[in-house]
Amino acid sequence: MDTNRKIWNEGQQNLRRTLAAGDLTKAIEQFLTQHAMVHSKKVSRADVWSFEDELWQGLTEKAFRTIPPKGGHSIAWILFHIARIEDITMNMLVAGNPQIYIRDKWAKKLKSTIHHSANRMDNESVAQLSSQLELTALREYRAAVGRGTRDIVRKIRPHELNQKVDTARLQTVLDQGAVIPEAMEIVHYWGNRTIAGLLLMPPTRHNFLHLNEAFRVKKKV
Template identity: 45%
Template sequence: MNMLVAETGQVLDTDGMPQGLNIRFLHSGNEMTEEEMTELSAGIAIEGLLAYRRAVGRRTNEIIASMEPGQFRQKVDAGRIKAVRDQGAVTEKAGWLTDYWSGKTIGGLMLMPASRHNFVHLNKAVRIKSKLKRRR
């Protein structure tokens, strides 16, 4: 949302977020290998992750509050998509994601990924949590 809508830096790039999260992956996470996901999951600092999630939520709310009604119908600026790619926020292997975003309006981005995206993964998270509880 920061790069594509507000044309500002990512929350991940502020206040030592990668160090607080204890991560080396600085991209969207799409197309990660199982080994990379295992590394990320094993090493991520949960308190840092919660702080990051809160900061992203606050920033997303600020961006939405700053929008003017007509802006929601605007297409995503191609230069902003390029900036996301150039920064490496989305890996080359996951280029389909920036292609997807390129076809969206600002309002479309507000719906997916900004708000609905969490729900896409909720069922899987519940299944993983259930499996982990059964192992104890």
């Protein structure tokens, strides 16, 4: 593991401890640093290493869309998926806001025919989505989601950290088809998390894990 990834992992452990201690001010500061490292510098304008910017260096459109041999995902699918998950969890579940994807009509801009999180897609559907997504729009959508997340986190109040996700908000996720029935385990997972727990996974660690996957794909293709 290189130095930047080691720093990110250590930062995530520190964020976990700070959230457990209930120090909201420090937790927000740590979260924003962790989040900045898994988004483009255009999102945070922070002076930290950006995993996403490193991924895009030298990435061709062909490599962006290609699913490697014996691989299940393309980089296009990965970036779409992590953007959708962050949008759904942070806007719908944490803030109770509309999805940016729906509010700003991103499906049309992205040339996407799906509105869900992209979980439980078969290989043919992944390949189709990967071939049709508009590359520049996907970068812009993910950046819009990232900026929205940072605004949401700055407004979290101390008493909200240990609150579980509102069941009515989970139902809205299902009603809007943001998660398909075949992927219900994700909704159950979110329903068992507190707001602090959500900060530790979708907008930080989930992004990090899938960006690592994207780098492995990039090397293969």
